[in-house]
Amino acid sequence: SSSNPTVIFDVLKASIPDSDGQNSLFYQGYEQLHENAHLLCRTRDQRLWRANYIGMHSADQVGPYRDSITGMSSDICSTRLPLFILCPKGRMNIGLNRDQWIPNVFPLNQSIPIEIVKQYRFIGQLMGMAIRNKNYLDLNFPALLWKQLLGEEITVKDIEVIDIQSFAIIKKIESIIAENQPLFDDMNDLRFEIMSSAEYMYELMPDGKAIRVTLNNFKEYCIRYREYHFNEFRRQIEYNRQGICSIVPNSFMAFLTVNELEDAVCGKGHIDIELLKRNTQYSNCKNDTPFIQQFWKILSEMFNEEQKKLFLKFVWGRNTLPSFDEEFTQKFSINVLTNRASCELDRTFPKSRTCSFALHLPVYSSIEIMHERLNYPITHCSNVDADG
Template sequence: SKLKVVQPNIRVCDLFFLESYRQVMKMRPKDLWKRLMVKFRGEEGLDYGGVAREWLYLLSHEMLNPYYGLFQYSRDDIYTLQINPDSAVNPEHLSYFHFVGRIMGMAVFHGHYIDGGFTLPFYKQLLGKPITLDDMESVDPDLHNSLVWILHGSRKGLIVCGLGKIDINDWKSNTRLKHCTPDSNIVKWFWRAVESFDEERRARLLQFVTGSSRVPLQGFKALQGAAGPRLFTIHQIDANTDNLPKAHTCFNRIDIPPYELYDKLYDKLLTAIEETCGFAVE
C-alpha cells in the first residue's frame, strides 16, 4: 500500500492529519496488510522503512492530540490518554476513531510505535478483557494503591508504544561502529554528549536517527531497519567538519564528520536534532 502525504510542519499539521485520514480510510482492509510505503511531498527520501516509521510516529502525535477532541488526558499531571466523553461534538468522531484504530493496527502489524499511551482500561478493552474496579483505580493516582498491578498491566501499553525511558548502557551495548572504534574521539564524544542530554533531547536524537523516539520493548537490540533488525550505527565519514551530522533513518545510522573538538561535535549534533528534519538518500 502506497501513501503520499504532505510533509508536516507548524503551518500544515491539520492538512497532514486530514490528508492521511482521507488516504487511509479509502484503503481496503486487505491493503492495510501489504508493505507500507510512504512519500512526503517535496522530499527525496526513498522509503525503505524509515519514512513509514516517521509518518506513523508524527501522525500519531497529531491524531492523539487533545486539540482534536477525540482523546483527553486522564489527569492534568498524567499524560495517559482516554476517550473524550464529549468527542461527539465532532460529527465525524466515529469515523476518526475508526481511523485511529487502523493506524494503531498498522503500527503493530508493521512493527512501528506511536507517540502516546493510553490508560490501562483502554488497552484491556482493546484486548477484549473484562474491566474491573481495580482497573479504574489506575486512571486516578490518588486512588491507586497497587503498584504491582500497574507493573503487570503496563506491558500491554508497551506493545504499542515501546519504552519511553532510554537506557544509555543498553544503547551503547547495542551500537555498531563503522570506520571508527570505541576509542575514537568521535565515539567517545558522541556518548559524552548523549549522557549530558536530558531525556527529551535523547529522545529527539533517537528520533532523528531512527525515525522514532521510542525504544522497542526488547531494548536497542530489537531496533528495526529497512529489512528487519538493524542496530543503531555510528559512522565516521570523511566530510567537511562544518557539516552537520546526517541521519539515515532506514538504516538507523548517523554519519558524523571528524570534528576536531568535543564542543563542536556537541553543537553540531544539537543543531541537527533540533533544527533539521527529513531523510538522507542512499
C-alpha cells in the first residue's frame, strides 16, 4: 500500500566489514523499521515496505523487497552481527549440526545492552512477519531455540547436539564417583567456573575461579554448571519471543510444534539437487554411468524434501546446501565400491565421511535396492555423532 515506508539500503556500505555490524543490510533495515515494526509486521500486505537500493533502479518493487528480506536474514546467521555465533560443533567442525547458530553469550550476572535487546526483538518481529505473510527467513537455529520460543523445557540432549563437550566433564566425574574409582588428577584443576559457548570463562559463583571443586562441593558445582547451560541463551531467546508475540497471537503459538514453528518461519527449506550435482566429483566412475544416473534419480525424484535433508546430514553433517556454486568450500565425493560379488554388494549399506563430504556407494543390481539401501542409513544413522 502507498502508506508503507520506504527503506533505503546501501549495498556498498554493507560490503564494508565492521566490528559491530552497523554497516550490514540487517542493521540498515533495523534502524529504519524497528520503531514501528510491531504495527507494520502485522499488516496483511504482500509488501510491507518499499526497498530502495542506492544506485540501483528497478521498476519491479517485489524483487527488491524480497531481496531486502533475504539480505537481512542472511546477516542474522553470520559473523556480521554481534547477535548470533556459530555453535561449538561448527567452530570445531565436528559431527552433525555444524551449520547451526546460537545466540551470542552475555554474562548472566550482567544485563544485555538495550540496543542488542531491541535487535533480538526486531528479529522476533521479522519471524512473526514470516509466519503471517510467508516471507520466509533463511535461519539455521538449533531445536533448543525453537523449543524455548514455544516455552518448552530444553534437555541436556538439546544442548549436546550443538556442543558435544557441554556436559562431558561432570558426566565423567559422576561416573567415577558412582564406581568408587579414584578421582583423576585433572580434578585438582577444576574451579567453580565454566567455559561459555562463546569460549570465555564464566564464574559460577562470586570469585569462582579461586574455589576448587572437591568431593564435598561437587554436587553444588554440578547444580550451578547445569543451571548455567540451561540459562545461557534464555534471555536472548525471550527477547526473540517478545518480538514474535508482538506480531503473532500467543494463542496461535500454543498450537505449534517445534518443527511447525521452524517451518512457519523458515519455510520447508529446498535442497537444490542440480546445484549439488554440479559440485560433485567421482572416483571409480563417471557422471554419465547408468548406475550414477540412478543415484541422482533417487535423490531428485524418489526422495522427498525431508529425505534429501537427511541424506545431506548423513554425508555432510548439515541439512542445508550453500546457495551458490562458489560457496562450496569442498566438493561432494562419490566413491563407487565394486570389488565384491553382486549379491554381496546388494547386502552392503553405503557409508559416509562427513568430514570429507564423501559417500562410499556400492554398485547395486537395481535402482530399487539402491533406494532401500540409501534410505535406511539416512533414516537410522544420521543421528550418530561421528563419521562412519
